[in-house]
Amino acid sequence: MRRRRAAGAMARRRATETAMITSTARGGCVWRQQRLWPHGHDDSEVSPPLRCFVLTPRWRRKAKVWGGGGMRRSSPGSVECAGYGDGDGSPLRLPSSELGAAAAATPAPKARRHDAPARRHGGGSTFPPRRFSPNSPRRWCEMWPDLIKKAKEGSLNTIETYIFWNGHEPRRREYNFEGNYDVIRFFKEIQDAGMYAILRIGPYICGEWNYGGLPAWLRHIPGMKLRLHNGSFENEMETFTTLIVNKMKDANMFAEQGGPIILAQIENEYGYTMLQPNNMQSAHEYIHWCADMANKQNIGIPWIMCQQDNDVPPNVINTCNGFYCHDWFPNRTSIPKMWTENWTGWYRDWDQPEFRRPTEDIAFAVAMFFQKRGSLQNYYMYHGGTNFGRSAGGPYIATSYDYDAPLDEYGNLRQPKYGHLKELHSVLMSMEKILVYGNYTDTNCGDNVTITKYTLDSSSACFINNRFDDRDVNVTLDGITHHLPAWSVSILPDCKNAIFNSAKVKTQTSIMVNEEQKTGRFKWSWMPENLRPFMTDEKGNFRKNELLEQIITTSDQSDYLWYRTSLEHKGDKSYMLYVNTTGHELYAFVNGKLVGQQYSPNGNFTFQLKSPAKLHDGKNYISLLSGTIGLRVYILFKDYFIRLLEQ
Secondary structure, three states: OOOOOOOOOOOOOOEOOOEEEEEOOOOOEEEEEOOOOEOOOOHHHOOOOOOOEEEOOOOEEEOOEEOOOOOEOOOOOOOEOOOOOOOOOOOEEEOHHHOOOOOOOOOOOOOOOOOOOOOOOEOOEOOOOEEEOOOHHHOOHHHHHHHHHHHHHOOOOEEEEEOOHHHHOOEOOEOOOOHHHOHHHHHHHHHHOOOEEEEEEEOOOOOOEHHHHOOHHHHHOOOOOOOOOOHHHHHHHHHHHHHHHHHHHHOOOEHHHOOOEEEEEEOOOOOOHHHOHHHHHHHHHHHHHHHHHHHOOOOOOOEEEEOOOOOOOOOOEEEEEEOOOOOOOOOOOOOOOEEEEEEOOOOOEOOOOOOOOOHHHHHHHHHHHHHOOOOEEEEEOOEOOEOOOOOEOOOOEOOEOOOOOOEOOOOOEOOOHHHHHHHHHHHHHHOHHHHHHOEEEEEEOOOOEEEEEEEEOOEEEEEEEEOOOOOOEEEEEOOEEEEEOOOEEEEEOOOOOOOEEOOOOOOOOOOOOOOOOOOOOOOOOOOOOOOOOOOOOOOOOOOOOOOOOHHHHHOOOOOEEEEEEEEEEOOOEEEEEEEEEOOOEEEEEEOOEEEEEEEOOOOOOOEEEEEEEEEOOEEEEEEEEEEOOOOOOOOOOOOEEEEEEEO
């Protein structure tokens, strides 16, 4: 997921959707969509403007790019960009016979093939371009076959999932690989469906998952500094990574063994962490240690690091996460351009509206990515699922992880998103060979219109994009005029007929309606928390003459912790009770009576509870009930400072 997600990566917030429906030349409707980013995010962070590279099977070559609008060449068969049309204006006239001349003519070597369709590749390996993330623990294991089947029917060929460290090792050296955490079963289901798989070990994953997937017991270990260069963390991380790798090897899950897994990921979106000046040296040593440790596992397939554009280790492939990755390229010319997280929507915070990303915008982003030499892209999420139990991270992330994905929280098809993307995948599939082995030429016409032509022997395929978000354009290519709505890409598998346009949705829309069901009266019931042996005696109580940090004390086995103290007082008197905390919610009791409660607003987890309290003669008890609502992806301290002041 890529964040955004809490500390260390882009802070995700609600995104503003700016969309306007206008009539096209054909009388239909198209979305005019501004770039879709969370508030305050600069898309240049993810999409640096590098436009002149092409990924060939073994290396990346610079390609000649024709000039912008108004450029003319007088030689025979010249390219003429006479301007762009807006319906009634002059069209772009671009003879196709010359478009491939600028690309280098070096033939592409044949790629090593597995038993499933391959895609554009780099370094001699083959990569599939269409994959999705279901995150197996967010869906009942009985549903996995149906979800995988629907993904394949949607013309996807690869499935990826995170590995959830705190789900598999909730207590140190006590492992759980049952039920929804049976990862071997999950990958075998993928293999049985004839699909590829990508293993994202992390083991830090973020993913809006509780504590970013890190086990809370790590904080018990002396000298522990999470995700920095220190033996305490690195020893535990290597132990868990090796455990997962060995399980996959024992089950013959890696491609070299005939299995479905073709890529593996180590760490997760670490690039933003490295921008923190106080940790730069330690972060540098840590990220290179991660790459070396991963490669020593000898799994026979490449390792990737997502969102790692700073200080990229030489023995991994860095990849892009974001709403748009077409202008992004990896840091070396010998590796493929891969998009590990195309955000189909967003997670939901409590009390916040649902985020919706238009179908047309997702299709635009995918088509642009493959127009600009993309090798592999993954939908995060294609199916989100549900944060069961206490697995939701946060704070304040909702139970639903629907993510406005093509398959909704319950596995139903979300139309037209599912169907429109399926059409796009099918068109790309029909162009597989020429995209993998062909040469290309870009022709820029005006500020925001580009034609890309791929050629292989006597075959050709073309993309035409219109990056204006406020106007339609007409483009004439080899005597045929093509109408492009605002913010759209047309795909022409033969450079003549536009088979697909990202803004022209043909799939019928379906709307799920939630109907109220009449039920009997709801009744409250108690859910016991079995905390033993996490507390120190049979009743789950213990005594300390100090305030304890909550995550360490509860080992993340409960969201609640009682703090209780007593004091002797002479006579009756009223006071003001002050409690300073960096927690989520707090309830204060004096002599068994609730005197105050407060919670922290989302994003600012420091507040002071202030409440009147009355003490009586003799012994008085002050009790605090502290609660957490999903642990952040970084350290969350629960500290209290208590004062009683006379009124």
